[in-house]
Amino acid sequence: xxxxxxxxxxxxxxxxxxxxxxxxxxxxxxxxxxxxxxxxxxxxxxxxxxxxxxxxxxxxxxxxxxxxxxxxxxxxxxxxxxxxxxxxxxxxxxxxxxxxxxxxxxxxxxxxxxxxxxxxxxxxxxxxxxxxxxxxxxxxxxxxxxxxxxxxxxxxxxxxxxxxxxxxxxxxxxxxxxxxxxxxxxxxxxxxxxxxxxxxxxxxxxxxxxxxxxxxxxxxxxxxxxxxxxxxxxxxxxxxxxxxxxx
Amino acid sequence: xxxxxxxxxxxxxxxxxxxxxxxxxxxxxxxxxxxxxxxxxxxxxxxxxxxxxxxxxxxxxxxxxxxxxxxxxxxxxxxxxxxxxxxxxxxxxxxxxxxxxxxxxxxxxxxxxxxxxxxxxxxxxxxxxxxxxxxxxxxxxxxxxxxxxxxxxxxxxxxxxxxxxxxxxxxxxxxxxxxxxxxxxxxxxxxxxxxxxxxxxxxxxxxxxxxxxxxxxxxxxxxxxxxxxxxxxxxxxxxxxxxxxxxxxxxxxxxxxxxxxxxxxxxxxxxxxxxxxxxxxxxxxxxxxxxxxxxxxxxxxxxxxxxxxxxxxxxxxxxxxxxxxxxxxxxxxxxxxxxxxxxxxxxxxxxxxxxx
Numbered sequence: 181x182x183x184x185x186x187x188x189x190x191x192x193x194x195x196x197x198x199x200x201x202x203x204x205x206x207x208x209x210x211x212x213x214x215x216x217x218x219x220x221x222x223x224x225x226x227x228x229x230x231x232x233x234x235x236x237x238x239x240x241x242x243x244x245x246x247x248x249x250x251x252x253x254x255x256x257x258x259x260x261x262x263x264x265x266x267x268x269x270x271x272x273x274x275x276x277x278x279x280x281x282x283x284x285x286x287x288x289x290x291x292x293x294x295x296x297x298x299x300x301x302x303x304x305x306x307x308x309x310x311x312x313x314x315x316x317x318x319x320x321x322x323x324x325x326x327x328x329x330x331x332x333x334x335x336x337x338x339x340x341x342x343x344x345x346x347x348x349x350x351x352x353x354x355x356x357x358x359x360x361x362x363x364x365x366x367x368x369x370x371x372x373x374x375x376x377x378x379x380x381x382x383x384x385x386x387x388x389x390x391x392x393x394x395x396x397x398x399x400x401x402x403x404x405x406x407x408x409x410x411x412x413x414x415x416x417x418x419x420x421x422x423x424x425x426x427x
Numbered sequence: 428x429x430x431x432x433x434x435x436x437x438x439x440x441x442x443x444x445x446x447x448x449x450x451x452x453x454x455x456x457x458x459x460x461x462x463x464x465x466x467x468x469x470x471x472x473x474x475x476x477x478x479x480x481x482x483x484x485x486x487x488x489x490x491x492x493x494x495x496x497x498x499x500x501x502x503x504x505x506x507x508x509x510x511x512x513x514x515x516x517x518x519x520x521x522x523x524x525x526x527x528x529x530x531x532x533x534x535x536x537x538x539x540x541x542x543x544x545x546x547x548x549x550x551x552x553x554x555x556x557x558x559x560x561x562x563x564x565x566x567x568x569x570x571x572x573x574x575x576x577x578x579x580x581x582x583x584x585x586x587x588x589x590x591x592x593x594x595x596x597x598x599x600x601x602x603x604x605x606x607x608x609x610x611x612x613x614x615x616x617x618x619x620x621x622x623x624x625x626x627x628x629x630x631x632x633x634x635x636x637x638x639x640x641x642x643x644x645x646x647x648x649x650x651x652x653x654x655x656x657x658x659x660x661x662x663x664x665x666x667x668x669x670x671x672x673x674x675x676x677x678x679x680x681x682x683x684x685x686x687x688x689x690x691x692x693x694x695x696x697x698x699x700x701x702x703x704x705x706x707x708x709x710x711x712x713x714x715x716x717x718x719x720x721x722x723x724x725x726x727x728x729x730x731x732x733x734x735x736x737x738x739x740x741x742x743x744x745x746x747x748x749x750x751x752x753x754x755x756x757x758x759x760x761x762x763x764x765x766x767x768x769x770x771x772x773x774x775x776x777x778x779x780x781x782x783x
Contacts (some may be wrong), residue, residue: 260677
């Protein structure tokens, strides 16, 4: 790959409650592109994102963001303030707050609603019209798809340098997934760097520039998404092999 | 009742958001969360139910006024624990320590400003109360900071340990108070111009309680405004729901919670100051005495709800005064019985905010 990496993980190990989950993850996320992180359940994809965010500490190795080591002394809020947004698997929507309040919280630069960037808000409403309709609605009352849209829009309410998104299509109806893919494509056009965990290969194929496949706490394949999308044997070997090995 | 956004005052806050979204018309079809007036009606029902039992209208009016005033003082003391227990989920039995500190600091300030309190000047008397209240809040808030750091921080998320260590902290604090101020009770007479009562029609209202009600209204407005109209309030409400996510958005939640704990402690100091003035006597157990009422009030009001805390406090204040007049031996039982009845009606309290 020619684009320099914005985020680099080198030999990252993570332990959670005594369990060794990541066994030396090596990963480079090129700036301005979408990198898909694939792999079976339990391969370590979510742990990788959470380790980058500092929610779980790396026990060895290094995480470097734009030339700065962030794994040792940076807490989660510091990492977020570097311009990294995180959309967790459970979406992390504040159910008792309204959609508008969720968005205001994510906009660190805005203390009040009238300080929100209205042009950017309109852009987000264009991507996710439901958010405009339910702007004053408690987020807990939204459907699963709408909550996912809110979670992603929240991560985009201000320009961010890197988006970490964990399985956005999980549990959503195909039509909703298609809407989501369209919105993420639009985001991709803004050349935001994205590291996206996904189980759905069709979604990965539609969005990814690069792909990394994880298995058993390691990255076992890295390369252009197009190369993998065109090579069914490679898909079979990496994703099929992975499933067979742990069935 | 709608489960989400049940805090009444979030309505105007979100209405502001609508105007700034640039398209208010898009929101007209959205069902709005209506203010739930039933708990407030309960206050009126309780008052009206007591009328025939008390008999004399003037006595009933006097008891009602006294009950509402007592409710406001309990609300002030409880509002701190609403933040700490209701929102931060810290079972702080050490809250009584900050109440006692407030009462003792007030006694000391009144003693130091005896020339102000002994003059029949409302301005000087209110000035002394102002100094006492601010000093109480400052000391209780500062001690609260240390209490959070040393006692509470190691047990965040562990209720049983919280009960044990905060209760232990309260006992140690009470002993320290005895060491500083002595174990004997201290008289805390009201300032000269605020002694006695005023007659409003047929109703006898204690002057000092009027001051307490005014301060209570200020606290209520400030709390409701902060929690519902400011970003700090938004952060507190969000932090209660998902602490990790708030940190992932770039906010240092630990620092925020320390601030909330100190603010809760300062409010307890304010409540203790007013409670001491109204009791006119200060004893080392003064905090523990009012602590039971406070827990009743915040559980009944709904954890984390400022308005629920107010309504719960008013109910307890009225009930205590009516039962205290009709059957004094049943006073404490009546408050607990009221809480049981309310929880049977609404198991999560009158205005639940958190999902606990």
